[in-house]
Structure formats: structure tokens, C-alpha cells
Amino acid sequence: MAEILKGNVVAKQIKEKMKRDIEELKKHDRIPTLAIVRLGDNPGDISYEKSIIKNCDDVGIKSVVYERDVNIKTEELIELIEELNKDNNISGILVFRPLPKHIDEEIIRNVISPEKDVDCMHPLNLERIFEGDMDGFAPCTPKAAMEILKYYDIPLEGKNVVVVNRSMVVGKPLAMMLLKENATVTICHSRTQNLEQITNRADVVVVALGKAKFFDEKYFNENSIVIDVGVSLDENGKLSGDADYGIVSPIVSKITPVPGGVGSVTTSILLSQVVLACKNI
Amino acid sequence: MAEILKGNVVAKQIKEKMKRDIEELKKHDRIPTLAIVRLGDNPGDISYEKSIIKNCDDVGIKSVVYERDVNIKTEELIELIEELNKDNNISGILVFRPLPKHIDEEIIRNVISPEKDVDCMHPLNLERIFEGDMDGFAPCTPKAAMEILKYYDIPLEGKNVVVVNRSMVVGKPLAMMLLKENATVTICHSRTQNLEQITNRADVVVVALGKAKFFDEKYFNENSIVIDVGVSLDENGKLSGDADYGIVSPIVSKITPVPGGVGSVTTSILLSQVVLACKNI
Structure with missing residues (x-):
């Protein structure tokens, strides 16, 4: 039976560190504050928002929700974000994605101040990740995968790590983070041939296809370390990984x-990046 | 004996296309013009400059050299680049690298207008490459490797391509270009273990360590397609690949x-990117 790499202990450790940082900031009358921009009332968004607010409360981060109509005009959204950019009480801005179809994400992500871009949407922050500069904001999911690998002392230097995803929110930034740790990185995707052979040769496999239960015993062996980023519903409507x-x-x-x-x-x-943003102001 | 993938025919094809584009631009009184910014008189720079100027002349691109003292102050260099940014007669700007040590490349690359950045130094242009948007400027060496693969009809879709380099001028952008063509990409480097095994399993291997004759028969087999980006001097002072x-x-x-x-x-x-810059003005 595999060792189960649970996330809760990793999150707890990150939160403990965060709390100490927040106490230090509060001594100087600085309160890390997250602005959440939500358009419309999609149930998934609202549930995610609740979880963020609860987590913010737990560690002592202030959160402020800016709910706007799902039909908001691009200009109005830009105006809102520009106000938040200027507002010295706001440390970080999180805009829920995907945006409604009539709004061009390309425009919006360029409007957010790179200094408050805690969800790493802005091209300048993503480019730092491409460069291997991990001191700024990073996309949260690949960073979470890295924190798990670090917490459980999984060696990466010189190891073969396979990432099955090539998106800008998971696979590509994760590949850059792994390279920074001197792993040999293979990026796979839907067009990859002989995926089973490739994953079987890897020391670590990160799966993020978003296809419930796609990877069965053929893809792994007794040495495989599997980091499962997939979250989808299986045939019984149950939450399942890849x-x-x-x-x-x-x-x-x-x-x-x-x-x-x-x-x-x-x-x-995400929250640790709000604290980082507050520190950097 | 291997098929030899010569570059001259590839360059010729690119130049032919470029000439037609330039004729079209000239009909509208637009002349693609490259500004070369050279600091000091390093013989390597001067020889590279001569070759660029000759190539520009061949296809009908105007080139203008801005030679400045190697001890130029950062502020003076910024001022020069800002003038070139504003100058409507200049389509593209090439700043020779590496810059003298007292000048911070990070500052300079952010000063060049992204619209004139034909050598792809600016973070916003590099981020587009990270995203897989290949319609803008690209680093020239990886783009050249891609053009060779394309010219010789080497299939990439679903193929295993190994890149032995993780720099921002070769390995990382090349990996993104290969992903865009649906290759499965492995990025190797100095810390990679069992490199021989990895290169032997690949359909295409791009080597760019900059170590003359490093890769011998152990790394390849009769199916290997080798793209050699290395350029260094061997033990006899002769130009050699990796x-x-x-x-x-x-x-x-x-x-x-x-x-x-x-x-x-x-x-x-590089020259085709000057033409692209001129078209985009």
C-alpha cells in the first residue's frame, strides 16, 4: 500500500508560517487584505469564495468580496480593478475565472497590478515563472504540488518527472518549477504517444488531465510517486482524481x-501570496 | 550515413519569402530597418555585426549601427533605446549581448519597445512564447531549429523530443515551440541522470550544451534525428557542435x-522579424 501524501498537513504548515508573518505585519498596522472579484453567482464560485473567506478568517487575512453583475461591461470591470490597484488597503486581487464570455481575459489580466496579482494572471508574473524566478507570485495549483513534494522530502534533483498537462495554470508553470529544482522534466498531453511507457519510466508523475480515473495500474509501478492534480466527477458523481x-x-x-x-x-x-503582497507594499 | 540537414537551403527559403514581403512594403514606401546597438568593439560582436549587415543588404533591409563606448552609463543606453523606440524609421532594435557588467540587462530589456524587440528580450514577448503564441517575435536560435525541422518535414506530433538545454535563449522557448507542435518534450540539463538512456529513446534530440563533441555514439542510434545547436571550439581550435x-x-x-x-x-x-516589425507598425 502506497504512502498517502495528504495535503492537510502541508496546508497546516504553510498556514502556521503565514500566521507568524501576519502577526509581524499587524505589529506595524498592516493587515493583509484580499479583494475577491466575483461576476454573477455561479454556485461553484460561491462555494469556492466561502472556503477562501473561511481560510482567510482562520489565519487573520481580511477578505472583501466585490460582487458584480455577470453582464458587467469590460470598461466597468477595468474601472473596478484599477480602483483596487490604487487602494492602499488592498494587498491582493483575485478575479474569479473563467470570466463571462463577453469579457476578454487577455485585457483583464493586463489591468491587474502585477504587485497585487496573487493568482498570477499577469504576463509579467508568468514570465518570471518561465525564467525560473520563483520569488514572486505563482499559479496556485502547481505551487501546491511543489509544496507537497517538498513537505514529503521527495527528491527531485536529477530525477525524471513527467507532467501530464501543458496548460498555463498547471503544466507549463509546474515544469518550470521542477526544472528550477533540477529535475529532468517531460511534458505530456493528449497527443502524447505511448504515455504508459513514459509514466512508467518516471520517478514522479504529475497527472492533470481532468479525466476521472483515467490512469489505472498500467501507467504505474511499485516505484511510482503519483501527484494527482485532477478533480472531476466519476460515473457515480463522486469527486475523483485522474x-x-x-x-x-x-x-x-x-x-x-x-x-x-x-x-x-x-x-x-493563494493566501500566502496575499501575505507576500502585503509584505512587498 | 545520416541525411545531412543543411541550414543554407532553409535560410534561402526564408530569405526568398522575406524579399517578396519587403518588395510589397517598399511599394508603400516602407523600408524595414534594423538598429544595431553595439557597446565597445569586441571582435566577436563586430564579426557578427558584419554578417548581419551583409545579410540585411542581400534582402533589402536597411541597417544602422549605433556604436557606443563600452563604458556607457545605463541612463545613456536607456536614452538611446528610447530614441530608437520613438523613431518611426526604425522597425527593429537589436542590442548585442552580453551587455557590459555594469549594465543590468533586466532594466534594458524592459526599456525596448515590445513592438521593436526583434531579438525577443522583452518579458512580454517571452511570455507569449511561454503561452504558445508564436505569432510575435521569438528567440532566434530555437526558432531556427524549428524552421529546420519544418523544412525537412520531420514529424513532431506525438513524437518524443529531447532538448538538452534549459536556458531562456534556447531550451525553454524551444520546448514551448515543440509543445505547440504537439511533441512530447523532455527538458534535460547538466543535472540530468542517465542522459544516454533518455536521448536514445527520443525521436529527435536537440543538443545545446556548448561543449564541443560532448555527444558521441553512446547517445544515439540509427533512428536518431540530431539537431545540434552547440557552437564551440574543439581541442584543435576548430568550430564544433555538441x-x-x-x-x-x-x-x-x-x-x-x-x-x-x-x-x-x-x-x-532575426531579419524576418525585422520585416514582421515593419509590417506591424
């Missing part, structure tokens, strides 16, 4: 569960 | 020579 956990967890070396793995670290990464 | 050409070329499937391979395409990529 790995078929029931089949895979008995045979691999280590695996993150879903739920309770990478996803449970993501919010604490 | 691959030990005499040993490797008889056993692999295809290989680019050094000199005469990737390097002979690079300048035509």
Missing part, C-alpha cells in the same frame, strides 16, 4: 488522494 | 552540421 485511486494506490510507492491532496493546499498558497 | 560529428553522423538517421546547420538559419530568423 488516477483510479482504488486500483492505483495499492501498487505505487506514494500518491496524493483526491479530495485531500493537492486541492487542499491550493487555497493556502 | 555532437562529435565524425563519430555520430555515420550512425544516426539525420543530423545538422556545425557550422552550416542551425547557426546558418539564425540570422535569417
Whole structure:
């Protein structure tokens, strides 16, 4: 049976550090504050928002929700973000994505001040990740995966790490973070041939296809370390990762569960970036 | 004996297309013009400059050299670049690198107008490459490697491509270009373990360590397609690629020579980006 790489202990450690940083900031009358920009009332957004607010409360970050109509004009959204950029009481800005179709994300992500861009949407922050400069803001999901690898002391230097995802929110930034740790990185995707062979040769496999239970026992062996970033609903409407956990967890070396793995670290990464933004002001 | 993937025919094709574009631009009284900013008189820079000017002349691009003292102050260099940014007669700006040590490249690359940044130094242009948007300016060397692969009809979709380099001028942008073509990409570097095994499993190997003759027969097999980006001097002071050409070329499937391979395409990529800049004004 694999060692289960739970996320809650990782999140807890990040939060403990964060609390100390926040206490220090409060001594200087600075309160880390997150502005949440939500358009419309999609239930998924509202549930995510509640979880963020609760997490903010837990650690002592102030959160302010800016709810706007889903039909907001691009100019109005830009105006709101520019106000938040200027507002010295706001440390970080989180704009819920995906945006409604009539709003061009390309415009919006360029409007957010790079200094308050805690969700790492701005091209200048993403370019720093491309360069291997990990001192600024990073996309939360790949950073959460890295924190799990670090917490559980999983060696990366010179190791073969396979990332099955090439998006800008997971695969590409994660590949850059892994390179920074001197891993040899293979980026796979839907067009990859012989994926089973490739994942079987890897020391660490990060799966993020978003296809419930896609990866079964064929893809792994007793040495595999599996980081499962996928979150989707299986045939019974149950939350499931990309790995078929029931089949895979008995045979691999280590695996993150879903739920309770990478996803449970993501919010604490977001919050730690609000604290970082507050420190940097 | 391997098929030799010569660069000259690739460069020629790019130049032919460029000439037609330039004729079209000239009909509208627009002359693509490259500003070359050179600090000091390093012989390597001067020789590269001569080659660029000759190539510009060949295709009908105007080139203007801005030679400044190697001890130029950062503020003076910024002022020069800002003038070139504003000058409507200048389509593209090339600043020779590396810059003298007292000048911070990070500052300079942010000063160049992204619209005139034909050498792809500006973070916003590099971020587009990270995103997989290949319609703008690209670093010339990886783009040259891609043009060679394209010219010789080497399939990339679903293929395993290994890149031995993780720099911002070669490896990382090349990995993004290869992903865009749906290759499965592995990025290797000095800390990679079992490099021989990894290169032997690849369909295409791009080597760019800058170590003359580093890659011998152990790294390749009869199916290997080798793109050699390395340029350095061997033990006899002769220009050499990363691959030990005499040993490797008889056993692999295809290989680019050094000199005469990737390097002979690079300048035509630069010039095509000057034409692109002129078109976009």
C-alpha cells in the first residue's frame, strides 16, 4: 500500500508560517487584505469564495468580496480593478475565472497590478515563472504540488518527472518549477504517444488531465510517486482524481488522494501570496 | 550515413519569402530597418555585426549601427533605446549581448519597445512564447531549429523530443515551440541522470550544451534525428557542435552540421522579424 501524501498537513504548515508573518505585519498596522472579484453567482464560485473567506478568517487575512453583475461591461470591470490597484488597503486581487464570455481575459489580466496579482494572471508574473524566478507570485495549483513534494522530502534533483498537462495554470508553470529544482522534466498531453511507457519510466508523475480515473495500474509501478492534480466527477458523481485511486494506490510507492491532496493546499498558497503582497507594499 | 540537414537551403527559403514581403512594403514606401546597438568593439560582436549587415543588404533591409563606448552609463543606453523606440524609421532594435557588467540587462530589456524587440528580450514577448503564441517575435536560435525541422518535414506530433538545454535563449522557448507542435518534450540539463538512456529513446534530440563533441555514439542510434545547436571550439581550435560529428553522423538517421546547420538559419530568423516589425507598425 502506497504512502498517502495528504495535503492537510502541508496546508497546516504553510498556514502556521503565514500566521507568524501576519502577526509581524499587524505589529506595524498592516493587515493583509484580499479583494475577491466575483461576476454573477455561479454556485461553484460561491462555494469556492466561502472556503477562501473561511481560510482567510482562520489565519487573520481580511477578505472583501466585490460582487458584480455577470453582464458587467469590460470598461466597468477595468474601472473596478484599477480602483483596487490604487487602494492602499488592498494587498491582493483575485478575479474569479473563467470570466463571462463577453469579457476578454487577455485585457483583464493586463489591468491587474502585477504587485497585487496573487493568482498570477499577469504576463509579467508568468514570465518570471518561465525564467525560473520563483520569488514572486505563482499559479496556485502547481505551487501546491511543489509544496507537497517538498513537505514529503521527495527528491527531485536529477530525477525524471513527467507532467501530464501543458496548460498555463498547471503544466507549463509546474515544469518550470521542477526544472528550477533540477529535475529532468517531460511534458505530456493528449497527443502524447505511448504515455504508459513514459509514466512508467518516471520517478514522479504529475497527472492533470481532468479525466476521472483515467490512469489505472498500467501507467504505474511499485516505484511510482503519483501527484494527482485532477478533480472531476466519476460515473457515480463522486469527486475523483485522474488516477483510479482504488486500483492505483495499492501498487505505487506514494500518491496524493483526491479530495485531500493537492486541492487542499491550493487555497493556502493563494493566501500566502496575499501575505507576500502585503509584505512587498 | 545520416541525411545531412543543411541550414543554407532553409535560410534561402526564408530569405526568398522575406524579399517578396519587403518588395510589397517598399511599394508603400516602407523600408524595414534594423538598429544595431553595439557597446565597445569586441571582435566577436563586430564579426557578427558584419554578417548581419551583409545579410540585411542581400534582402533589402536597411541597417544602422549605433556604436557606443563600452563604458556607457545605463541612463545613456536607456536614452538611446528610447530614441530608437520613438523613431518611426526604425522597425527593429537589436542590442548585442552580453551587455557590459555594469549594465543590468533586466532594466534594458524592459526599456525596448515590445513592438521593436526583434531579438525577443522583452518579458512580454517571452511570455507569449511561454503561452504558445508564436505569432510575435521569438528567440532566434530555437526558432531556427524549428524552421529546420519544418523544412525537412520531420514529424513532431506525438513524437518524443529531447532538448538538452534549459536556458531562456534556447531550451525553454524551444520546448514551448515543440509543445505547440504537439511533441512530447523532455527538458534535460547538466543535472540530468542517465542522459544516454533518455536521448536514445527520443525521436529527435536537440543538443545545446556548448561543449564541443560532448555527444558521441553512446547517445544515439540509427533512428536518431540530431539537431545540434552547440557552437564551440574543439581541442584543435576548430568550430564544433555538441555532437562529435565524425563519430555520430555515420550512425544516426539525420543530423545538422556545425557550422552550416542551425547557426546558418539564425540570422535569417532575426531579419524576418525585422520585416514582421515593419509590417506591424
